[in-house]
Amino acid sequence: MAKDRTASLIDRAPWARVDAMPWREIAGGKEMVIRGGYRYLQVWKCVPSSDRHCLLSDGAGHCGGLHSDWFVPALCEPEKKAVHLEDLVLSSATGESVPVYVPNRGSGRAGRHMWVPSADCRRWRELIGEKELLLDAPAQEDDEITFAEQEIDRTCWAGEEGWFVSDARPIRDLGQPTGGFTLPRxxxxxxxxxxxxxxxxxxxxxxxxxxxxxxxxxxxxxxxxxxxxxxxxxxxxxxxxxxxxxx
Incomplete structure (x- = not known):
C-alpha cells in the first residue's frame, strides 16, 4: 500500500494507492478509497459511435476492430464505483480480486502490476489466448532500488499534519491505460x-x-x-x- 504517486513500490509488485489521511481519520474508521492500483477490464468496438479512441491509430479514425484495456474505476464507461482498501483486503483473500502483471504494448520489459476482479482476469485470458497470466514482471537491470544509509528519525510525528519527503522522485502512478489488446477485424x-x-x-x-x-x-x-x-x-x-x- 502506498500513499503517494511517487512511491518506489508502484509497479514492482501488486499495489494500491490511498490518500494520505491524518491518523485521527484512520482511527475514526473513515474508509480508505483506492486511488490507483485497482483496474477493470473494458472491451469496446472501434466505431465512430464509440466513446473511446482507437488503440491502433493513436486516436485518429476507427479501425472497426475490438479493443480491450484496463482502466481505473473513474475512467470506465460507465464509471465504476470506487474500491475501498478494506474491500480489497477481503476480496483478495476470497479470490474475488487477483493480482496480475500486464506488459505494455510494444515493450516486454515494462508493464503494470495491478489488482483486478477475477472475472475480468478470466475474460482477459480468453482474449489474449493465455492459460496463465504473468504474476511477476521481467527483471529490469536499469531500474534498481537504492538505499541511502541515514540515521533513523526517532521523532514522533503522530497528530501533526504535513507532508514529509526526503527526495524528489518521478511520478510512477500515472493512471494511464496499459496499451491494451486488439482483436483483428x-x-x-x-x-x-x-x-x-x-x-x-x-x-x-x-x-x-x-x-x-x-x-x-x-x-x-x-x-x-x-x-x-x-x-x-x-x-x-x-x-x-x-x-x-x-x-
Whole structure:
C-alpha cells in the first residue's frame, strides 16, 4: 500500500494507492478509497459511435476492430464505483480480486502490476489466448532500488499534519491505460457460407456488445460480429443499417 504517486513500490509488485489521511481519520474508521492500483477490464468496438479512441491509430479514425484495456474505476464507461482498501483486503483473500502483471504494448520489459476482479482476469485470458497470466514482471537491470544509509528519525510525528519527503522522485502512478489488446477485424463476408467464429472473437464481441455469446452472429452485409439473435436482434449491424437507409 502506498500513499503517494511517487512511491518506489508502484509497479514492482501488486499495489494500491490511498490518500494520505491524518491518523485521527484512520482511527475514526473513515474508509480508505483506492486511488490507483485497482483496474477493470473494458472491451469496446472501434466505431465512430464509440466513446473511446482507437488503440491502433493513436486516436485518429476507427479501425472497426475490438479493443480491450484496463482502466481505473473513474475512467470506465460507465464509471465504476470506487474500491475501498478494506474491500480489497477481503476480496483478495476470497479470490474475488487477483493480482496480475500486464506488459505494455510494444515493450516486454515494462508493464503494470495491478489488482483486478477475477472475472475480468478470466475474460482477459480468453482474449489474449493465455492459460496463465504473468504474476511477476521481467527483471529490469536499469531500474534498481537504492538505499541511502541515514540515521533513523526517532521523532514522533503522530497528530501533526504535513507532508514529509526526503527526495524528489518521478511520478510512477500515472493512471494511464496499459496499451491494451486488439482483436483483428473479421474479414468482409464474400459468400453466404457460415463463417467460423473462434473463441477469442466470440469472447471479445460478447463483452463489447453486452450480450451472451449465443446471441452473436455475422452481419448480413459486412460479416462483422453483432447481436444477431435474441431480443433487440437485427440482420445488419448499425453501420450497415445507416448506409442502407441512406441509399
Amino acid at each position: 473479421m474479414p468482409t463476408q464474400r459468400s453466404r457460407k457460415p463463417m467460423l467464429i473462434i473463441a477469442v472473437e466470440r469472447a471479445a464481441a460478447s463483452a463489447a456488445l453486452g450480450c451472451p455469446p449465443w446471441e452473436l452472429g455475422p452481419c448480413a452485409e459486412c460479416g462483422q460480429l453483432m447481436r444477431r439473435y435474441g431480443r433487440d436482434a437485427a440482420l445488419c449491424c448499425a453501420v450497415c443499417r445507416a448506409v442502407l437507409n441512406g441509399r
